[in-house]
Amino acid sequence: MQKTAQRILEHNQFHQKEYTSIIYHGGEPMLGGCNHIEMVTSILKSTLEAEGIDCRFGMQSNGLLFNEEMGDLMLKLGLRTGISIDGPPHINDRFRVDHKGRGSGQKLHERLQLLTSAKYKKLLSGFLCVVDLDNDPIEIYEYLRCFNPPSMDFLLPYDNWHRLPYKFDQTGTNNLYADWFIRLFDHWIEDKNPIPIRTFDSMLRIMFGGKSLVESMGVEPVDLVVVETDGAIEAVDSLKAAKDGITDLSLNVFNNSFNEAANHSSVVARQLGAKSLAEKCRSCDLVNICGGGIHSNKIFQGTGFQQPKRLLHES
Template identity: 50%
Template sequence: MNAIAEVLPIDLKRETIVPFHTFLWKVASRCNLNCSYCYVYNLGDDRWREQPHFMSESVARRVAQRILDHCRAHGKEHFRIVFHGGEPLLGGFSHIETLVTILESTFADSGIRFHVGIQSNGLLFSEALGDFMLQHKMSIGVSTDGPPKYNDRYRVDHQGRPSTAALEEKLTLLLSPAYRPIFAGVLCVIDIDSDPVEVFDYLDAFNPGSIDFLFPLDNHDRRPRGKEHDVRVTPYGDWLIAAFDRWWAGSGKNRVRIFNSIVRQAYGLPSLVESLGLDPVDLVVVETNGEIEAVDSLKSAYNGAARLGYNVFDHDFDTVASDAAVQRRQLGANELSETCRQCHVVNICGGGYLPHRYAAANGFDNPSVYSTDLEKLILHIHYVVRSTLAAELESVTA
């Protein structure tokens, strides 16, 4: 039995496979930064030490072939690859070029299309890489937690030195007209000690197109800062509400995916983020050595939490998609704790992100440790949207 199945009740199973759509490749297992909150290196799981530094050509060829077989078996005409790490650019431009060439040659003449995105800290971005990415219609998202006084608190290198100045230089290059088409947005981990309006304004000023706010990867055993003594308090919900109000009052030129997802779901549209909503999860992770894992950030929970026991040399993706632990994340409200199933905002919240539900005592059979934050944020956004629509209706009918 794999690690997740051990802590999830597995009496529920889908009758059909949900084919994977997003394949997250851990193309490098080391990083040039050492962010103190990083789930790969500084939280529950230290198996990265056993991983090769970079994904080899033989692993990449095997994964690409497995994806091709999976797409053909399910009539899939397109899919997504995300190069992740560690820092995915650590192997240099030639490593990225090799991986993309392998993908393109595997899918040549297949009629199946794919998009390659990179999630990076941005520090190793170069013009050569940008030109290659433009040519191959790739995209890149970059992590930053806001202005230097906040970003440099946690996002430091292995000597503890700050990273913002170097990142801002790269962002200027990435957001120049030449490379703007490949820029996919910024990703920001919430620090409740930061000023949400200041952080939002800083990110918004880059005009990144898309902003992702992420909750820190904590759970019921390792409580988030500000919720150590009482999980019912809502510092993260309050932080996000302040950022939302700023966003809602502004030009809205940049999408904020958590806010857009809440509004969209209220009107029956799918969520834009894996961490919200009841849609089946169709993402799978391939480690640097070819192991196939469940959601990568589960590593924050405990050692081996993401392990499924499969690898691309011995197992195909249908076998993985049939695994009870994978299917648990595709069962909608049926997979959630009793508290979540009874919750009035469950259709939008979806019980919160899986790693946030963890407690050693009962695995993932809990609401998110951010439950009250999520509920407050969802209700606030609904209230604001409905009030705005009501005011507009009144002005039309007056």
């Protein structure tokens, strides 16, 4: 952790950056426990803030281990968290179960009540859901809305052309995922006090000349890199869904700088914007909004990550 902190400092100083964003991801970061999280954060803070680098800390968690002890520590550290959730308990329990097959939805509901209480509500950065066509998007939105989160987002499954998403038809006759999002958008746009949805907000921002808020939209460079618990520097973790070992850059914080990682071909490919896309995508009028889709979804034998994204209503 000390070496990672030094590498982050080195990178920020080289590029004359005044702040850095550090996100604890997983797995489940809260499994580390309060002592571990405090140790890791203290090392980063003492190394970076002593040199004038503003640290912004975040976490992505399933929320099940959040309690008052964790909340008090997060307040002390200035550590906010996003919560991965599928929806209300009966929806959440379809796939989010413990080792005995018991649902976790009701327990999560109780944890969210604590997290969104007056004392801790500023710790919540938002909700993250994966689209499941069997679930009602409006029911999910309204359930999450009752916690008054700062934001929420809905992600397409991390599937690809070798493992097609649930109910997906690559012939172009099936628009179920588009229909799911359109139904959600129509409900959201009519909401008199809507909760920000990053995907929709990104679309609108790009249309009006702004920048995307998410890596799955637009053609802005992706400026993320992952440090694993053994010090390995890897490409963005979502790529693991595409192919085993694809995030391996053969770099680590003990021997390599983040500049070396930034110059690696797998990372450079994420900096090229529309130039990295298939010709069909580059010539599309919507490429600056769509961005060809999230990188991990596009892998296909023979074309690598240049498989064109099929238009939601191509016909």
